[in-house]
Amino acid sequence: MRLAGTLLLLYLLPCSVLAQSESEAKSKVAALEQLWNQAYKAGDIKALDSILDDAIVLINDDGSVQTKAEFLASVKAAPPASAQQQQVSPESLTVHVYGAVAIASGVMRVKGTEHGKAYSRAERFVDTWLYKAGHWVCIATNATPVLH
Amino acid sequence: MRSRGCRLAVCIFILGTIGLLAPARAQDNPDGSARSKILALEHAWNQAEAFHDVKSLDSLFDNALVYVDADGSLFTKAAFLEHARSAHLQQVVTQSMSVQIHGDTAIVTGVYQATSFENARLVTRRGRFVDTWVYKNSTWVCVAAQATPIVH
Numbered sequence: 001m002r003l004a005g006t007l008l009l010l011y012l013l014p015c016s017v018l019a020q021s022e023s024e025a026k027s028k029v030a031a032l033e034q035l036w037n038q039a040y041k042a043g044d045i046k047a048l049d050s051i052l053d054d055a056i057v058l059i060n061d062d063g064s065v066q067t068k069a070e071f072l073a074s075v076k077a078a079p080p081a082s083a084q085q086q087q088v089s090p091e092s093l094t095v096h097v098y099g100a101v102a103i104a105s106g107v108m109r110v111k112g113t114e115h116g117k118a119y120s121r122a123e124r125f126v127d128t129w130l131y132k133a134g135h136w137v138c139i140a141t142n143a144t145p146v147l148h
Numbered sequence: 149m150r151s152r153g154c155r156l157a158v159c160i161f162i163l164g165t166i167g168l169l170a171p172a173r174a175q176d177n178p179d180g181s182a183r184s185k186i187l188a189l190e191h192a193w194n195q196a197e198a199f200h201d202v203k204s205l206d207s208l209f210d211n212a213l214v215y216v217d218a219d220g221s222l223f224t225k226a227a228f229l230e231h232a233r234s235a236h237l238q239q240v241v242t243q244s245m246s247v248q249i250h251g252d253t254a255i256v257t258g259v260y261q262a263t264s265f266e267n268a269r270l271v272t273r274r275g276r277f278v279d280t281w282v283y284k285n286s287t288w289v290c291v292a293a294q295a296t297p298i299v300h
Contacts, residue, residue, distance in 0.1 A: 055248060057248065057255050057257050057278060059257070059276050059278055059294075059296055060296075061296065062296075062297075062298070062299040062300060063274070063275060063276045063296045063297055063298030063299055063300075064298070064299075064300065065257075065276065094214075096212050096214070096291065098210075098282045098284060098291060099252070099282075100251070100252070100253075101252070101253045101280075101282055101291075103214055103280065103291055103292045105214045105216070105222075105292070122220070123220065124216050124220045124221075124222060124294075126214055126216055126278070126280075126292050126294045128253070128255065128280045128292065130250050130251075130253055132250070139248070139250055139253070139255060140255045140257075140278050140280060142216075142276075142278045142294040142296055143296065144216055144217075144218065144219075144220045144294060144295065144296045144297075145220055145297075146219070146220030146221070147219040147220055147221075148219060148220070148221060
């Protein structure tokens with residue numbers, strides 16, 4: 001009886017740890033998505049550097065591609081009233097976890113000024129996060145304007 | 149919808165130059181083996197979509213697939229398969245494709261050109277895509293795919 005109980009405990013323990021880990025991973029990735037938005041608005045290069053993998057694949061909403069270095073340089077080069085003029089606010093977020101990989105997807109509202117004209121558009125994004133060396137880092141990000 | 153049918157010609161070229169050479173080096177380079185496997189799966193995706201082979205597509209995608217089309221619309225796996233079953237074919241050519249391997253995760257990026265017949269005229273659009281593959285239960289499955297039009 002005691003053996004059966006021990007075996008049951010041994011069987012259930014990894015399941016609960018796994019479930020907890022997935023839940024924690026979802027929360028962690030959601031928090032990192034929020035951190036990314038805040039760091040971008042604030043032009044916090046150090047924070048952005050820590051959450052983006054060196055080999056990140058970064059596709060902008062116009063289909064252009066940037067390396068991590070190019071992206072960080074563009075944020076750094078932008079004067080306070082320029083890059084940060086673009087307001088990015090998440091409207092929805094869903095996270096799927098596959099072990100050491102997480103897919104974060106959702107819609108964000110992007111507001112700003114371009115050629116003197118104000119714009120506001122919804123964009124759907126998919127970010128791929130990887131648990132690497134004890135940290136979650138983003139290895140791919142893509143944004144697509146929502147037309148309909 | 150970014151149909152992937154007819155991407156075959158370019159994909160065959162890629163597999164011929166990269167994929168078929170990779171197995172000889174696979175033992176020395178596990179990433180190279182995974183890379184050629186992923187390219188083969190992208191090729192299988194193209195074929196399956198071109199032939200409305202929903203069963204094959206079903207095996208390539210994870211049940212929780214997140215698919216974002218070039219117009220920003222979101223498809224679940226079920227919605228994507230339903231569309232693939234009845235979609236009319238447009239000509240889509242992949243102009244470039246690269247694979248990054250991160251252990252049990254692969255990121256595929258590339259540029260495609262889609263030509264379709266709309267309102268009695270041919271319309272051509274270019275876009276960039278990102279597909280994420282995960283090694284799960286001893287097989288690679290696509291868990292996310294997204295296309296973004298190239299504006300400039």
